[in-house]
Amino acid sequence: MEPLVLDSRTRLLVLTGAGVSAESGVPTFRGMNGLWENHPVEAVASPEGFDADPALVWRFYSQRRGGAADVKPNPGHDALVRWEQHLGDRFLLATQNVDGLHERAGSQRVVAMHGHLFRTKCADCRRAPFNDTSVHPSGTVPRCDQCNGRLRPDIVWFGESLASEDLERIGDFISRRDGTRLVFLAAGTSGAVWPAAGLVDQVRAVRGDTWLVNFESAANTERFHHFVQGRSGEVLPSLAALS
């Protein structure tokens, strides 16, 4: 197999999804068959779901906070840290994961497109999101100490838009003109959640090279120039040739 060449003329955009955290023990939505305690995940990860039953949503995120607190980064996360150390500002990691494992592994140039599991914001006022490891498993809904509104996890839910500054940072990286060639690598993502699933085409539009590392074929596999089928923790550590 030809290697992913990361040399001084390359800039690399990486997109990760839930599959990259799977080997750390964080379940993917697909691994849960799209269900949590028989509720479709869209019902516990959407503004409509929160309005209908905020206590249920907090039970779901309490369980996710509990699960993600006990896990460790895996060799897939570590490989991305090494690539960033090699490339510096010619590296950007866009992740759909909210578990914070990339940051815990040591990645620094990270765009958390879908938000942060260990951050909370107010559903009713504009106070800044804040770090929060609290859990509310018994069906209470925490209240805002500034407006007494309902607090909610700082997650981009199904049906919500991504932060414009996050999309701009990714777009600027893709369109950067500094004489380097753009390479895009997506790992552990089903290719079914937008706008992340469209990044491969944004990169192709500027003639970038595109790689997919995934356990199964993704919804958009045929859009990539290279598809390496396997687990990210096994494939990523030996995929790149750093020079």
Ligand SMILES: NC(=O)c1ccc[n+]([C@@H]2O[C@H](COP(=O)([O-])OP(=O)(O)OC[C@H]3O[C@@H](n4cnc5c(N)ncnc54)[C@H](O)[C@@H]3O)[C@@H](O)[C@H]2O)c1
């Ligand atoms: N860890 C997390 O933070 C987490 C966990 C579950 C879901 N989510 C959210 O769920 C949404 C679903 O999108 P998604 O595409 O990221 O996840 P997904 O659950 O829809 O798909 C995961 C993909 O990863 C692949 N995969 C599973 N194990 C793998 C491994 N070890 N190595 C490589 N690939 C593997 C699967 O084949 C699948 O295609 C996103 O919005 C994301 O924010 C996040």
Ligand SMILES: [Zn+2]
């Ligand atoms: Zn408030």
